[in-house]
Amino acid sequence: MLGLVAAAFFMAWAIGANDSAKAVGTAVGSGIIGFRRAVLVIAVFTTLGTLLGHSAVSSTVAMLARGMSAGNVVLVLFSAGLAVTLASLLGMPISTTQSIIGALVGASLALGLPVDWATVIKIVSAWILSPLVAGLFAIAVYRLYRPVLRRIKCLKNLELTQKWLVFLASAYSAFNLGTNELANVMGLSGGLPFANLFLSTALTIGALTFSYEVMMTVGRDISPLGPTSAFASQFGASLAVTVANLFGLPVSSGQAIVGAISGLGLYKGEHVNRKLLLDIARSWIRAPVIAGLLAFAFIKLFSGLGF
Helix, strand or coil: CHHHHHHHHHHHHHHHHHCHHHHHHHHHHCCCCCHHHHHHHHHHHHHHHHHHCCCCHHHHHHHHCCCCCHHHHHHHHHHHHHHHHHHHHCCCCCCHHHHHHHHHHHHHHHHCCCCCHHHHHHHHHHHHHHHHHHHHHHHHHHHHHHHHHHCCCCHHHHHHHHHHHHHHHHHHHHHHHHHCHHHHHHHHCCCCCCHHHHHHHHHHHHHHHHCHHHHHHHHHHCCCCCHHHHHHHHHHHHHHHHHHHHCCCCCCHHHHHHHHHHHHHHHHCCCCCHHHHHHHHHHHHHHHHHHHHHHHHHHHHHHHCCC
16 A cells, blocks of 8 residues: 555646746746746646546546556556656656556566557557647637627736636646546556545646646647737647546647647747757657666566566
8 A cells, every 4th residue: 555655746846847838838937927826726626627627537547457457556656657757857847647658568568467449549649639629729818809809998907807817727727736636546556545636736736846848848848838828729729638538638738729729839830849849859759768668677577576
């Protein structure tokens, strides 16, 4: 049990270090919310997401872990968390969801367990679609609410409205972080007492201690973000994740927000850092592969040692 607690904490911490940037990166990068306030938003609304959100994501992930012992799950979580931490050191907004799925597949192959390839293919398909759908949602939100803002003649009221909209979009994204990304960990660590609050606390610590560089990558380096673009991108990405949650698909909020920011930037004719996008796309491929290889190696190693 102690090993499972430690591994779950590490994985939730890694999610906070990387995925929290996708919930509040646009708000921090556009200068609307300071870093510490952004972490507070993460802490409150991620916890609410785990307590109040309803998602079939955890059961989908748990299906891929059938036949694994608690010790195997510990190695899966540790492998995925290690892959995410390596990416966070490089400031790359990768997918913690992909890392967990990759580790589960690697562990299943090492143990000789059957892999539910139909579920894996369905999940991978959602990974491909989520940034495209998020980009379309972001453009739609931008086109719908920009004319509304133009009707506000008072500059003070306009600025206040934009700030509140970005804050609400970030809170919505943080809520999704609890119902989607943390649901992955909860699905694997079922039975832990007070899992919701425990994992939310670990995620908050990760956001506070290690997420700043990834936040800047998301909110500043992909494409210029003003308040209008920040809201449209964040809200569009959140809508894409919510749709996936309804179908029980563990998608990546990271892929969604990157797709939303770059899609909206291209639509507006603004500069989009294509080199950075290519680096991020490569990290999306590397993350599950590295996590899978680590899980495979660790399970083979510990099995050989008699554990």
